[in-house]
Amino acid sequence: MKFLAATIATLALMTPSATQAEGTKMLDDVRMVAPALEKYTQGTLLGDVWKRPGLSTRDRSIVTIAALIARNQTIEMPFYFNLALDSGVKPREISEVITHLAFYSGWANAMSAVAAAKNVFAARDIGSDQLPAASPSLLPIDEAAEAQRATRVEQQFGAVVPSIVQYTTDILFRDLWLRPDLAPRDRSLVTVSALIASGQVAQIPYHLGRAMDNGLTQPQAAEAITHLAFYVGWPNVFSALPVAKEVFEKRPR
């Protein structure tokens, strides 16, 4: 356990007692069933992958909680919500990740995340003053890029299912994406992580491109993909790789 405590302390640059308690409980269980999995968890995952230089611990936390929410995996949420808070992710950012993924992963995924986050927030006395407003002033929109997106989707599907095209514009791209408490680059990182996590290969090209437009670098994207392999399974990542490769190759340098 000393090793875990040290690892978590290094990751989080502090002594994160709630995180450590959750991690200890998790590894105690693992040891009783799968000693090899304990070894891989402490050695490979927490001891190596999380410490790789290409992506900050904060970004890895965002990628991880996005993957857990997208896959509705509540069992690891207490540990990783705590680790995220220890790593510099703000409560208001976690709140926005959950709200964002209601739309990108489904309403019930967000509701399950709410149930887990509620307990973590309560244990840390995180009150409503640390949460985003329901209706804040929105970020400015890039009208040219949005017009291009809206036109493309309208041409494809406007005659088939007009109502979804309208909601996509009004609620997603002219509202949700402009909420100020999660940076567009982080919002994109959450979206791409959720797409890879749930095998939504067809939607990756647009959102990976948008992520890079929003400031995610190619090395960061590559590192996020490697990180995700452990949380969403190798097959999801290997199905995403050919698409990511094509996006990277097509971008102007």
Place this chain on the structure above:
Amino acid sequence: MKFLAATIATLALMTPSATQAEGTKMLDDVRMVAPALEKYTQGTLLGDVWKRPGLSTRDRSIVTIAALIARNQTIEMPFYFNLALDSGVKPREISEVITHLAFYSGWANAMSAVAAAKNVFAARDIGSDQLPAASPSLLPIDEAAEAQRATRVEQQFGAVVPSIVQYTTDILFRDLWLRPDLAPRDRSLVTVSALIASGQVAQIPYHLGRAMDNGLTQPQAAEAITHLAFYVGWPNVFSALPVAKEVFEKRPR
């Protein structure tokens, strides 16, 4: 909370106290983590989407519980099973939806739904007299259409995995689909919703066509797709849209 109560009462055309209690509990939790998500839940989802005219509240309930079962999302089942019963879905229909999805979403998905439905049924004193018989008289079969389907599948996969081809005919199309306590049109709506909910794009063309043969209109199908975006996530719906478009365009008018 008054707004929620009013919304649910309007949706369900009565005072649904169990539904309201579940909804209140759910929104109390959301408010503590994500005030914006509470706003979208009350304003956009329950206050706008559910009230759109293109699809009845009863049909929306069927679509929603099919999506929740297909995605194994037990956290929202108490609320939506109650809302379904308040909206005119019969207990025997919910029972058939669960049985149907054992085959289309997997046995454990049905078992999780059973655990949730059991409590809802017990709280409303719904006994076995309101459930379908295990082996009722079956609906008549369209022998010509079934022969065509069976021949096509036999030619594709009969030599590869003959046993699955046989079970598909015997248990699915000559038994499950003919059970009388869920109308074929509703059974199709459940199937298509489950396919979109779990990203099974390749299976949508046959079942969306069958749904329309069974009486689902194109505007209803389009409205169901929009409704599903909120429950299964935008990416699943945007992956289904090109396929739905092709099905709609190929149908004789």
Place this chain on the structure above:
Amino acid sequence: MKFLAATIATLALMTPSATQAEGTKMLDDVRMVAPALEKYTQGTLLGDVWKRPGLSTRDRSIVTIAALIARNQTIEMPFYFNLALDSGVKPREISEVITHLAFYSGWANAMSAVAAAKNVFAARDIGSDQLPAASPSLLPIDEAAEAQRATRVEQQFGAVVPSIVQYTTDILFRDLWLRPDLAPRDRSLVTVSALIASGQVAQIPYHLGRAMDNGLTQPQAAEAITHLAFYVGWPNVFSALPVAKEVFEKRPR
């Protein structure tokens, strides 16, 4: 219930009291919601599918627990972990299945399985002496086949995401796959089952071919696919069938 007891006893060739208790509880719930589903569970699934000659009860247990872990379906794990142990699957094999699927289905899936297996193991007094070592002597590797695999993946993705290519070689194919407490043929059966269970069609060709190289026969593979239809839903199996067909047809005879 007598029928269930008899079925389980036949399946497991003994009197498996924990399994029977779990099964009875499960079916009591089902009867209160969906009598037809009880009938299909006892008659079709446990009474017919599980007794088909093409695949042993032990192999069916491995396929089933792989599918449940891949889909994070904890509700049926107590019953099927018990049934697996009654059917000759060793605790060390279950432990390895869970560790293996941490990589192929995602870390949280393995953690959920740990939580369920822990209770089953404790109730049977299965201690650490029956678990695999964390770092055992590894099986010998087929260097030629591994070099071929590594070169192919390096050429495809080495320039895009080099770190995932490296982990795949070091941790998966030169470590995990060589762990001795689960036979390579069984490890392949677990992998293929998990891929079908989670709709990972693109990854099936390599792993189904590898499974057959590792000793899985085509009739066994076909029977596993039929078995999986009940646990992962018909659509996942029908999406896998065209790919399986192509793999079967391309193999030298």
